[in-house]
Amino acid sequence: xLNGLAIGSVYAIFALGYTLIxxxxxxxxxxxxxxxxxxxxxxxxxxxxxxxxxxxxxxxxLPFRLPFVLALVGGSIVAAVCGVIVxxxxxxxxxxRGADPLLSLVSSLGVAVALVNITQYLFGAEPxxxxxxxxxxxxAVNFGTAGQPVLVRTVQVVIFAVSMVMLALLTYLMxxxxxxxxxxxxxxxxxxxxxxxxxxxxxxxxxxxISGFLGGVTGTLIGLxxxxxxxxxxxxFGLKGLAVIVLGGLGDIPGAVVGGxxxxxxxxxxxxxxxxxxxxxxxxxxxxxxLVRPQGLLGRAQVQKV
Amino acid sequence: MSVAPAVAPGGAPALDLLEVDDVTCTFGGVVxxxxxxxxxxxxxxxGLIGPNGAGKTTLxxxxxxxxxxxxxxxRYQDEDITGLPPHRIASRGIAxxxxxxxxxxxxxxxxxxxxxxxxxxxxxxxxxxLGMGSARREEQATRERAAALLALVGLADRxxxxxxxxxxxxxxxxxxxxxxxxxxxxxxxxxxxxxxxPGEKRALSDLxxxxxxxxGLTILLIEHHVPLVMDLCDRIAVLNFGQLIALGPPAExxxxxxxxxxxxxxxx
Amino acid sequence: xxxxxxxxxFLLVSMVLAAVLALTLYLPLMAGQLSVASPGFYALGGxxxxxxxxxxxxxxxxxxxxxxxxxxxxxxxxxxxxxxxVVGLPALRLRGIFLALATIAFVQILGVVALNxxxxxxxxxxxxxxxxxxxxxxxxxxxxxxxxxxxxFVARLExxxxxxxxxxxxxxxxxxxxxxxxxxxxKVLAFTTSAVLAGMVGAVSAHFINTWNSRQGTFDTxxxxxxxxxxxxxxTFVGPVVGGLVLTALPEALRGIADVGGLPGxxxxxxxxxxxxxxxxxxxxxxxxxxxxxxxxGLLRHLGRRxxxxxx
Numbered sequence: 001x002l003n004g005l006a007i008g009s010v011y012a013i014f015a016l017g018y019t020l021i022x023x024x025x026x027x028x029x030x031x032x033x034x035x036x037x038x039x040x041x042x043x044x045x046x047x048x049x050x051x052x053x054x055x056x057x058x059x060x061x062l063p064f065r066l067p068f069v070l071a072l073v074g075g076s077i078v079a080a081v082c083g084v085i086v087x088x089x090x091x092x093x094x095x096x097r098g099a100d101p102l103l104s105l106v107s108s109l110g111v112a113v114a115l116v117n118i119t120q121y122l123f124g125a126e127p128x129x130x131x132x133x134x135x136x137x138x139x140a141v142n143f144g145t146a147g148q149p150v151l152v153r154t155v156q157v158v159i160f161a162v163s164m165v166m167l168a169l170l171t172y173l174m175x176x177x178x179x180x181x182x183x184x185x186x187x188x189x190x191x192x193x194x195x196x197x198x199x200x201x202x203x204x205x206x207x208x209x210i211s212g213f214l215g216g217v218t219g220t221l222i223g224l225x226x227x228x229x230x231x232x233x234x235x236x237f238g239l240k241g242l243a244v245i246v247l248g249g250l251g252d253i254p255g256a257v258v259g260g261x262x263x264x265x266x267x268x269x270x271x272x273x274x275x276x277x278x279x280x281x282x283x284x285x286x287x288x289x290x291l292v293r294p295q296g297l298l299g300r301a302q303v304q305k306v
Numbered sequence: 307m308s309v310a311p312a313v314a315p316g317g318a319p320a321l322d323l324l325e326v327d328d329v330t331c332t333f334g335g336v337v338x339x340x341x342x343x344x345x346x347x348x349x350x351x352x353g354l355i356g357p358n359g360a361g362k363t364t365l366x367x368x369x370x371x372x373x374x375x376x377x378x379x380x381r382y383q384d385e386d387i388t389g390l391p392p393h394r395i396a397s398r399g400i401a402x403x404x405x406x407x408x409x410x411x412x413x414x415x416x417x418x419x420x421x422x423x424x425x426x427x428x429x430x431x432x433x434x435x436l437g438m439g440s441a442r443r444e445e446q447a448t449r450e451r452a453a454a455l456l457a458l459v460g461l462a463d464r465x466x467x468x469x470x471x472x473x474x475x476x477x478x479x480x481x482x483x484x485x486x487x488x489x490x491x492x493x494x495x496x497x498x499x500x501x502x503x504p505g506e507k508r509a510l511s512d513l514x515x516x517x518x519x520x521x522g523l524t525i526l527l528i529e530h531h532v533p534l535v536m537d538l539c540d541r542i543a544v545l546n547f548g549q550l551i552a553l554g555p556p557a558e559x560x561x562x563x564x565x566x567x568x569x570x571x572x573x574x
Numbered sequence: 575x576x577x578x579x580x581x582x583x584f585l586l587v588s589m590v591l592a593a594v595l596a597l598t599l600y601l602p603l604m605a606g607q608l609s610v611a612s613p614g615f616y617a618l619g620g621x622x623x624x625x626x627x628x629x630x631x632x633x634x635x636x637x638x639x640x641x642x643x644x645x646x647x648x649x650x651x652x653x654x655x656x657x658x659x660v661v662g663l664p665a666l667r668l669r670g671i672f673l674a675l676a677t678i679a680f681v682q683i684l685g686v687v688a689l690n691x692x693x694x695x696x697x698x699x700x701x702x703x704x705x706x707x708x709x710x711x712x713x714x715x716x717x718x719x720x721x722x723x724x725x726x727f728v729a730r731l732e733x734x735x736x737x738x739x740x741x742x743x744x745x746x747x748x749x750x751x752x753x754x755x756x757x758x759x760x761k762v763l764a765f766t767t768s769a770v771l772a773g774m775v776g777a778v779s780a781h782f783i784n785t786w787n788s789r790q791g792t793f794d795t796x797x798x799x800x801x802x803x804x805x806x807x808x809x810t811f812v813g814p815v816v817g818g819l820v821l822t823a824l825p826e827a828l829r830g831i832a833d834v835g836g837l838p839g840x841x842x843x844x845x846x847x848x849x850x851x852x853x854x855x856x857x858x859x860x861x862x863x864x865x866x867x868x869x870x871x872g873l874l875r876h877l878g879r880r881x882x883x884x885x886x
Contacts, residue, residue, distance in 0.1 A: 028671060093862045102608055102670045103861050106800060110857025113797050117850040121843075239682065239793065242675055280686035283679040290676045291664050370752055396754035404752075410745035412809075421742045425754035427735055431763060434734030435727055441734065448735070488754060 001268065006156035008264020009163040010222055014237055015244040015256035016166055017214035023174075023251035024187045024207045025095070027104035031086050032215050033238025034115035035079045037231050039216025040223040041123050043075025047131055057122050068130065076216030083212025084205060086111055112238060119231040129227040130220075155225045162221060166214065167257050174253060183207065187251070243286035249299025258297060322381075323348045323492055323524045324369070329378030331364055331548075338364040340548035341378070346526065348491075351518060353539035353556075354528045357568060361548040362528045363405050366494050369526075370402050371395040382492070397425040401490035403481040405497050405528070411470035415461060415480055418469050419452035422487035455483040459513060474501045479513070486517065493517075494526045499534055507531065511538055536560065544568065583711035585826050587782060590717040593818035594775050595795075596802035597724050600814040601768040603803065604737070605761050606744030607666065610796035611677035612772035614684040615658065617791025619650035619776025624700040624786040625693060638704035638781070643716065647777045654773025658766035666761040669747075681793060689788040699787020703780055713782050720778065721815070724771060728811040740764055794850075801853040804860035807867030816869055821856075825849040 014036065021029040048065025051057050066074060090107045174180040185193040186200050194200045219234075240263070248259025263282050270278045289296060324346040331339040339361045346352045354362050367373040369380060371392040379388045387395055401422070410418050427448055429441035456462050459479040464472075472480060478498050485493060495514070499507045511534060518525055529535045535542060536556040544552040544559060546568040552559045559565055579586070598612035623646040627633070631642050665676045688694045695701075707713055731737045739760050742750035751757050780786045802821055807813020831837075832845035844851075860867065 090858050090862065099865075100670065102674060103865065105671055105674060106608070106804070107858045107861035109797070109800070110854045110859075110861065112854070114851045114854025114858065117848070117854065121847065121851065235793070239678065242678065246675060276690040277686055280683045283682040283686075286679040287665075287676055287683065290668055290672050290679070294668065294672050372748060372752065391756075392748070392751035393754050393756045396752060402752055404749065408746050408749040410742055410749065412745060413741065417738065421738050421750070421755070422753040424735065424739060429735050431731070431734075431736045431767075434736050435730045437730060445735065484753065 001265070004265035004268030005261060006153075006160060006264070007267060008261035009156075009160040010218070010225070010260070011240065011244050011264055012257040012260030013159070013163040013166055013214065013218045013221070014241050015248065015260050016163070016170060016253065017211040017218065018241050019245045019248070019251055019253060019256040020170065020211045020214070021207060022245065023253065024183050025091070025204065026187070026251070027091065027101045028108065028242070028250075029091075029211070030105060030108040030238050031083075031090070031112040031115060032211065033234040033236075033241060034112040034119070035082050035086070035212050036215035036219035036237065037116060037119055037234030038082055038219075039075045039079030039212075040219030040228050041075075041119060041128075041231070042078035043071045043216070043220040044128055044130060044223065044228065046071035046074045049128070049131060051123055072217065072220045075220050076213045079216030079219070080209045080212035082115075083208040083215070087204065087208045112235065116231045116234050119234075123231065125230040125232070127227050127229050128223070130224050153225070155221075159221050159225060162217070163257065163260075167254065170253050179203070179206070240282050243282035246286055246294070246296055247289050249296030252296065252298045255296055255298035321348050322346065323383060324526075325381040326365075326369070327379040327381065329365070329368060329375045329380065331361075331368055331373060332376045337548050339368065339375070342545070342548070342550045344543055344550065344553055346492075346524060348524055349522065350540045351514070351525045351527065351538055353535040353542040354526060354545065355530070355532065355535055355542060356545035360545040362545055363496055365545070366402060366496055366526070366528065369395075370400060370494065393425075396488055399489070399491040400494065401485035401488040401492070402494035403478070403485050403496055403498055405500070407474070407477045407481055409469040409477055409481060409484070411468065413469060414466045415456060415469055415472070416449070416452050416465035418480060419455050419484050419487045420448050422484045423448045423451060426489055452487060455486050458486070458517070459483045460509075475503075475506045478502070479510075482513070482517075486521070490523065492524050492526070496528045497530060498527070499529060499531050507534060514538060579711055582826075583709065585823065587710060587713045587717050589819045589822040590714065590721050591775055591779055591782070592798070592802065592822040593815045594717075594721050594724050595772065596799055596806065596814035596818035597728055597811065598768040598772040598775070599799040599803050600728070600808070600811060601771070602761070602764045603808055604732075604744060605740040605764045606747065607761055607764065608670075608674045609677045609765060609768070610674065610799065611661070611680050611765070612768055612799065613791040613793070613795035614681040615654040615769040615772035616776040616779070616795065617684060617688060617788070618654055618657065619773030620780035620786045620790055621688065621694050621700070621776075622646060622650045622653055622773070623777035623780040624703050627704050627781070628700055628702065633704050637708060638706045640706045640716075643706050643778070643781060647774045650773035650777035651770045654769040655766055658769030659762065662762045662765040662769070663758075666758060666765055678793065678796070681791070681796065685788050685792055695787065697788070699785055699789075701785040703784050703786065705784070706781060710782070713778070716778055720774065725811060725815060732811060736760070736763070797850070797853060797857070801857050801860075804867055805856050805864075807869030809866050810869060810871050810874060812874065813867045813869040817867070821853070824852070
């Protein structure tokens with residue numbers, strides 16, 4: 001069960017960035033998975049570690065090395081910048097045309113596939129692992145008693161803590177700050193918001209920066225937890241992330257966390273004999289939710305105006 | 307305010323084609339249509355007016371099945387059609403045009419009208435693809451029917467032109483041709499004169515009259531241009547904030563204090 | 575000529591099969607539905623053919639009888655059709671993004687199931703699928719008619735009452751319904767027809783590729799199909815066919831250029847392995863700049879007119 005929460009909080013942080021974009025722009029940004037991968041690789045490079053032998057940049061090592069936390073931040077900044085570039089190239093022209101959100105999904109899918117494969121081309125497909133930054137901390141935290149230890153890996157506790165902090169920060173941002181209110185105005189109606197003097201472009205930029213940064217953080221933390229298993233895990237996460245954000249409610253920030261935790265727990269509770277089907281669980285849930293309650297658990301039903 | 311069915315020309319009591327019975331529709335917290343009841347006898351030209359947001363289009367959407375009422379019933383030719391989906395209502399002979407023209411923009415004028423022949427034709431996937439004789443004959447008939455309707459509304463010269471290229475006024479006429487292709491007995495026109503100049507409005511008025519008498523239609527008309535409505539309609543219903551505040555022949559409605567008050571500040 | 579055909583036999587047949595598969599994305603798209611479910615039915619069709627030919631029909635030595643391949647295709651068509659109905663009826667009440675997501679989920683679920691069932695051979699899949707032909711190029715005897723017949727089918731569909739209904743739904747579903755077109759019926763029809771076609775392609779492909787496992791018919795395939803249709807053209811059946819043919823040949827052509835030599839190492843490697851990068855970029859460019867694809871109905875009309883002019 002703790003394992004489920006651990007995995008779930010991983011999904012949750014990923015989904016936060018994912019759903020943030022939907023909450024403001026009403027589009028699904030499939031590149032989130034690719035950007036989170038890039039962030040992880042960038043952080044890895046910034047720790048001064050050598051790059052793998054399969055990619056174009058084989059054997060390259062940056063001439064400096066940063067302590068892990070700084071590398072994390074640096075990698076996330078790289079991710080945020082990539083997010084902005086993607087927005088400019090893939091989303092803005094569609095938004096200017098007033099195109100259907102479905103086109104944005106397809107376009108972001110194309111960019112994600114291209115990005116992940118470029119990453120693979122540059123860095124190679126073999127697994128990487130970070131030099132251990134938590135060496136000074138105990139490797140596991142004991143949630144039980146001395147007699148009946150319930151051990152959870154420290155890194156998983158960190159991830160869970162980070163996800164809760166991020167959730168709190170984002171919720172605070174969206175609900176209690178002026179920027180948050182402006183963001184929600186843009187989400188309701190972009191045209192009216194800009195007529196009211198809200199700088200929609202800058203806000204959308206901000207959204208992508210936050211989302212990209214979150215993606216980078218997530219990617220690096222996950223990479224720390226399970227190692228980077230090759231760039232394709234960005235696509236896998238992107239796909240699973242869809243299940244998470246739909247389950248929680250598209251655009252709903254607490255929903256992202258709820259969805260993540262539920263899917264994490266659901267995967268953890270698959271009985272042993274069916275363990276092979278675990279990967280199908282998120283998608284089965286996605287399918288069912290779409291049929292039964294497409295607005296997700298925390299979302300509001302959308303009324304269509306004729 | 308009279309709710310009794312009008313007497314058709316000829317003296318005999320008319321059969322009610324459409325019966326709107328205590329229909330209410332609520333969206334979220336807003337009551338768009340509030341316990342509206344009226345009957346439309348066969349052959350009548352029935353007008354529906356009211357300030358913006360009064361619920362007229364919502365009422366049309368309810369009659370054509372695009373929106374389900376929260377309460378109340380609809381009867382058409384003595385059959386309860388409440389809650390039926392739009393395509394089933396269309397197949398029973400109720401056709402409409404839309405307030406914001408909803409043509410199939412990428413398709414040609416002819417194709418737009420041909421599509422509405424759907425419920426009057428039957429060839430399916432197999433016969434269509436195989437090009438069986440019956441399908442081909444039906445296709446030819448559909449084409450001819452559509453061309454005739456285009457001629458009826460005065461758009462016979464550009465059948466292959468894409469619908470989105472037509473002028474606004476022509477698009478509205480095309481929408482009428484399309485609705486007529488359904489061979490309806492009840493035609494709902496939602497602000498057909500919007501955006502037309504006076505000359506076009508006169509032509510439209512004539513078209514509506516001619517269509518009604520030649521095809522024996524019953525027509526429900528939403529219009530903002532009050533002179534047009536007063537001129538054309540046998541009876542008029544007035545909605546305000548979703549409620550029916552007046553119903554009767556034009557002369558009567560025009561003098562109704564409730565109507566005058568509702569329109570106070572609005573252009574007549 | 576003979577050496578060309580011999581060298582590229584695998585590629586040519588793959589191109590043709592890809593073109594048919596592209597049509598399976600096109601069919602629901604005619605009704606305005608983005609459904610990436612066809613890779614799932616493609617995988618299913620392949621498994622049916624693989625299982626039937628390796629475990630049910632016990633062929634003797636020598637070539638596998640072509641009639642049995644046709645039987646498998648029919649079986650694949652029927653099963654895909656039924657599954658298409660079962661999945662389509664509930665799923666097609668969804669619109670836009672939600673439908674696309676549901677079809678993505680469908681393909682993922684099928685993939686995991688295929689990976690784990692005994693009968694599908696688990697992770698290893700099924701191999702040693704019997705061959706009805708002695709060489710790869712002969713598969714054209716099945717692939718090409720399949721392509722031509724599908725093209726004919728879709729072309730006639732586009733001109734028929736049913737095709738009009740689909741296009742009306744694509745243009746404006748609400749207005750189409752108000753004009754008497756039943757959205758659910760036609761969307762399910764397009765979806766199921768697409769499933770049937772995808773299943774048949776899968777059945778042929780299983781024999782063609784000789785092995786079949788859960789790596790066939792995945793999200794990757796969806797990406798390919800989207801590239802074919804987005805680049806080739808989404809408004810006429812010619813588009814996906816051209817897209818499928820050209821984009822399947824493209825990686826090979828690039829590989830050929832890379833092999834010519836004289837190029838810097840990184841570029842050569844990019845040309846060899848960069849298929850997905852190129853497809854991804856094409857999809858993005860396509861949606862942003864050419865949402866109707868390269869082959870549009872306007873282009874076809876223009877080409878049709880130009881051919882007639884010289885006789886004036």
